[in-house]
Amino acid sequence: MYPIKLFYTGGMPIIIYAAFMANAYLISQVLYSMFPGVKLIRFLGEWEYSEFTGYARPTAGLAYYFSPPQSTVSIFTDPVNLIVFASSVPIFCGIASRMWLNVSGTAARDIARQLKDQQMTMRGYRDSTVISVLDKYITPCAIVGGVVVGAIAVTGEILGAVGTGAGIILAVTTIYQNFETMYREGGIPPELAAALF
Numbered sequence: 001m002y003p004i005k006l007f008y009t010g011g012m013p014i015i016i017y018a019a020f021m022a023n024a025y026l027i028s029q030v031l032y033s034m035f036p037g038v039k040l041i042r043f044l045g046e047w048e049y050s051e052f053t054g055y056a057r058p059t060a061g062l063a064y065y066f067s068p069p070q071s072t073v074s075i076f077t078d079p080v081n082l083i084v085f086a087s088s089v090p091i092f093c094g095i096a097s098r099m100w101l102n103v104s105g106t107a108a109r110d111i112a113r114q115l116k117d118q119q120m121t122m123r124g125y126r127d128s129t130v131i132s133v134l135d136k137y138i139t140p141c142a143i144v145g146g147v148v149v150g151a152i153a154v155t156g157e158i159l160g161a162v163g164t165g166a167g168i169i170l171a172v173t174t175i176y177q178n179f180e181t182m183y184r185e186g187g188i189p190p191e192l193a194a195a196l197f
Helices: 012-034 039-044 061-065 072-077 079-104 108-117 127-159 165-184 190-196
Strands: 046-049 056-060
Touching: 012 039, 012 046, 012 056, 012 061, 012 079, 012 127, 012 165, 039 061, 046 061, 056 061, 061 079, 072 079, 079 127, 108 127, 127 165
Parallel strands: none
Antiparallel strands: 046 056
16 A cells, blocks of 8 residues: 555655745845846845844845735735735645656656565556556645645745744654654554554
8 A cells, every 4th residue: 555645745845945935035135236226137136135134135026026925014015925925835836746756756657666666566457557547646646735735834924923834834744754654663652643643
């Protein structure tokens, strides 16, 4: 039996999203600090540096619209920022989740190969059709799971969770995967396992 869960790719889509956006923000900040008068650079993002905190925050351009709303008030004063941010994160995470299947070796063809190497079969299916049967479940679970992870992260960001929405998702999925591993290997006391699972 091979487990296919909603969060098939775990927290990896949000990690990919966070890394991508961190690099995009860094590039935008560097370019804006070097060439603040160039229109293309300003389109990518205009940044304001706070002397009090030492941090920069986007004030205009693509970097602004792809960043979470700065405050609860800005949700109502600039709903376009909210709409772009709230729709782009789940879409990006869904795409990243789909791409992660191929990179990580958890796509249908990889799982079919693993099952064949372990001399396991699916009753009623030939080896040639196992890939399409697995793909019917794995790919949608991965994409929907990525979208849900992105939506949860957006909700955390908008509601002002302590830390970031992405950080919370990462922590929860990592802890859950560790508990699953311990449970499979028999490392969790039965009382705790019954309460958790």
